[in-house]
Amino acid sequence: MSELENLQLDLAEVQQVLGTLKRKGNIEYLNNRIKYLENSIKILTPQKVEQPEKQQEASPKDSDTLQYQGITKYAWDQEGNKIKIIISLDGIGQLPKENIMSSFSTQSVDVKILNYKGINQRFGIKKTFDDLKDRECSVKTTNNSLVVNLIKKENKHWDQLAYKEKLINTDSSKVDKEDPQASLMNMMKEMYQNGDDEMKRTIAQAWSKSQQEKGLK
Helix, strand or coil, X not given: CCHHHHHHHHHHHHHHHHCCCCCHHHHHHHHHHHHHHHHHHHHHXXXXXXXXXXXXXXXXXXXXXXXXXXXXXXXXXXXXXXXXXXXXXXXXXXXXXXXXXXXXXXXXXXXXXXXXXXXEEEEEECCECCCECHHHCEEEECCCEEEEEEEECCCCCCCCCECCCCXXXXXXXXXXXXXXXXXXXXXXHHHHHXXXXXXHHHHHHHHHHHXXXXXXX
16 A cells, blocks of 8 residues: 555544544644645645647648748759759758658649758749659658759750740741841840840940941941
């Protein structure tokens, strides 16, 4: 029998005896004894410890609503129809596999990394240079890096990872062979409309200079 059980039995017995006493001194003595036993029992009784509420961690289901820090530093190489993208992340191999999610389509790449050193990170290509075999693309980790393996649909050389729209229409079938000057003007106009501020300044200066030269002739 444990010490706690002995104290509980003593308390029950003393309380029973107390009910039979009439003399004040004996009653006070037993009341003090009861207080001692009650305090002892309280000390020995296991207390229920409330566990602190666990902070909810991000789950894959909530990944679309989270905020991410974009990954812009990486290295990549290609060989035949394969492309390897290497992202250096110290200790990434220690991160649980379920914290790394990837999604591929024929023209896009999206890799999410949850809670890497307290930060959610993301690497993505909205539109790739050319088509992919999305079902064959994959992601793997080493101790200190994340490797994204892409498989090209066609064995062609990629100049870059992301697709970029052409600023100038170079389709020779659309060149006006009877009036090449008009074709040149249209091309310059297209460059001006689609170019950045520097391009627009350059074209404007060239146009102004050509008009001045015409006036001198």
